[in-house]
Amino acid sequence: MNEQDLRTLLHGAAAGPPAAVLDDDAATDAVVATSRARRRQRLGLAALGLAVALVAAGVPVLSGERGTPVEQVAAPPAPAPPDWPVRGSLAGDGDAVEAARRLPWSDAPSPPSAPPVADREVLFLGDVDGRRWALVVGPTDGQVAGQWFTGPAGADPAALVADGAVQPVAGVASVAHAPAGGPGIVLADPGTRIEVSPGVVVDADGTVRRDFTAVETVDGVAVVPVAESGPYGTGAVYRVLSGDEPATEGTLPVPSGTSDVSDPPVLTPLDPAGEPAVPEAVDHALGAVLAETGLREEDVRPDLLWSGPVPRGTAASPDAVVLAVTLPSGAVAVAVAWADIEPSGAGSAGSCGVQVHPAGTPLDGLAVAAECLFPTRGFAHESVLVVYAAPGAGRVEVLDAGGTPVAATTGGSGAITVTPAPGRGVLRVERPGAPVTELAVVPTGDVLVDRAGRSAED
Numbered sequence: 001m002n003e004q005d006l007r008t009l010l011h012g013a014a015a016g017p018p019a020a021v022l023d024d025d026a027a028t029d030a031v032v033a034t035s036r037a038r039r040r041q042r043l044g045l046a047a048l049g050l051a052v053a054l055v056a057a058g059v060p061v062l063s064g065e066r067g068t069p070v071e072q073v074a075a076p077p078a079p080a081p082p083d084w085p086v087r088g089s090l091a092g093d094g095d096a097v098e099a100a101r102r103l104p105w106s107d108a109p110s111p112p113s114a115p116p117v118a119d120r121e122v123l124f125l126g127d128v129d130g131r132r133w134a135l136v137v138g139p140t141d142g143q144v145a146g147q148w149f150t151g152p153a154g155a156d157p158a159a160l161v162a163d164g165a166v167q168p169v170a171g172v173a174s175v176a177h178a179p180a181g182g183p184g185i186v187l188a189d190p191g192t193r194i195e196v197s198p199g200v201v202v203d204a205d206g207t208v209r210r211d212f213t214a215v216e217t218v219d220g221v222a223v224v225p226v227a228e229s230g231p232y233g234t235g236a237v238y239r240v241l242s243g244d245e246p247a248t249e250g251t252l253p254v255p256s257g258t259s260d261v262s263d264p265p266v267l268t269p270l271d272p273a274g275e276p277a278v279p280e281a282v283d284h285a286l287g288a289v290l291a292e293t294g295l296r297e298e299d300v301r302p303d304l305l306w307s308g309p310v311p312r313g314t315a316a317s318p319d320a321v322v323l324a325v326t327l328p329s330g331a332v333a334v335a336v337a338w339a340d341i342e343p344s345g346a347g348s349a350g351s352c353g354v355q356v357h358p359a360g361t362p363l364d365g366l367a368v369a370a371e372c373l374f375p376t377r378g379f380a381h382e383s384v385l386v387v388y389a390a391p392g393a394g395r396v397e398v399l400d401a402g403g404t405p406v407a408a409t410t411g412g413s414g415a416i417t418v419t420p421a422p423g424r425g426v427l428r429v430e431r432p433g434a435p436v437t438e439l440a441v442v443p444t445g446d447v448l449v450d451r452a453g454r455s456a457e458d
Helices: 003-013 024-034 046-056 094-101 279-293
Strands: 121-128 131-140 143-152 174-177 184-188 193-197 213-215 221-224 237-242 245-251 301-309 319-326 332-341 347-357 367-375 381-389 395-399 405-410 416-418 426-430 437-440
Touching: 094 121, 094 131, 121 184, 121 221, 131 174, 174 237, 174 245, 184 237, 184 245, 193 221, 213 221, 279 301, 279 319, 279 332, 279 347, 332 367, 332 381, 347 367, 367 395, 367 426, 367 437, 381 395, 381 405, 405 416
Parallel strands: none
Antiparallel strands: 121 131, 131 143, 174 184, 184 221, 193 213, 193 237, 237 245, 301 319, 319 332, 332 347, 367 381, 381 416, 395 405, 395 426, 426 437
16 A cells, blocks of 8 residues: 555545555554544453443442442543535435435445444435435444445435545534545535635745635535646645634545556755665655645656755664755745665655745755654654755754754755754754844644745644
């Protein structure tokens, strides 16, 4: 399973930042993360089980001193599906709704067991934009899960097939889905409006923003355009508005069938101190930029600033890359990514984050400090700050949140690391013949930030 395959599956399960995964252990990690709600508290002692039975029967249970009743703690309320009416062109067809309720659920990727048919609810059933859709939800394994089904317009509801992964739906304000070869659909509270942003816009001055466009919404249901995604996905998001105020925001899932990752470009480091790049690291660095902006490879120009092992003082050190991606506006996005790949091809990789600089910024004067999360044992991660200065950047220094210097280097000396990463720090760049500039330390993840650390969502 490659990283983008897992990202596609996780988008169907939850709206959240993608974890970069190339091996079975990391895939297991993601599955565990998506099934946290399944954990149940189990009572293993017979005496405790007897006490619960006595309380349920109304018999006082004593503990400690005679006559002191055990405090009874109310159980948390059970999760509930969205309180929405059935919507769609077939909402009033009882036979069609019943057929949808009985449809078999997906068996990948390792979802919770399908809810009992008697406990399921159909929240949507109808034809939209040349396709028949159904959303069925129900309680299972301590959570409320939802399954989308699709088929051609006019198809027998009993013939619809599960499309995408099972996803949690308890407490959500909206649910979105995008099948292969078609637009997406968003369900929200009746009476709300929906707007879409196709990707992060990066202006020539290095600022990042999102532009939203209203889409037709009928009774809280909207069909949203989903541009054909490249191998790295799409940066499209939607937001639901109640009145004029945004009520919630969500990520439009990447349509299934568009997740094959192409071979990353073969690049030579501009920094003489760099080494040949690990392809998976280049893939994640470029993918972080393209996925957020919605751009394609032919729209940008990538330049590899530096690549090499991350000096962590251990025998096993991941390889990192610092990639400068020139965008259509002329702005330059600096992406840091890593990869830890064994000779067999197994391993893991990920993005550490992306920082945007104004158009005209010389590549040989760029500097960056980005937080990376390297896997350790099991599901644990280590927070490591990777700092790099291009040969013309001069001296750079990292200050922690309290203003204390924690790292320094000069341009062209390769990457240095600080373990653990200092959190919200500042990178001071002392370029010869230029005023001292300060850049925010880039937080880990695929989100683009400007030089002050602001993202399009801020």
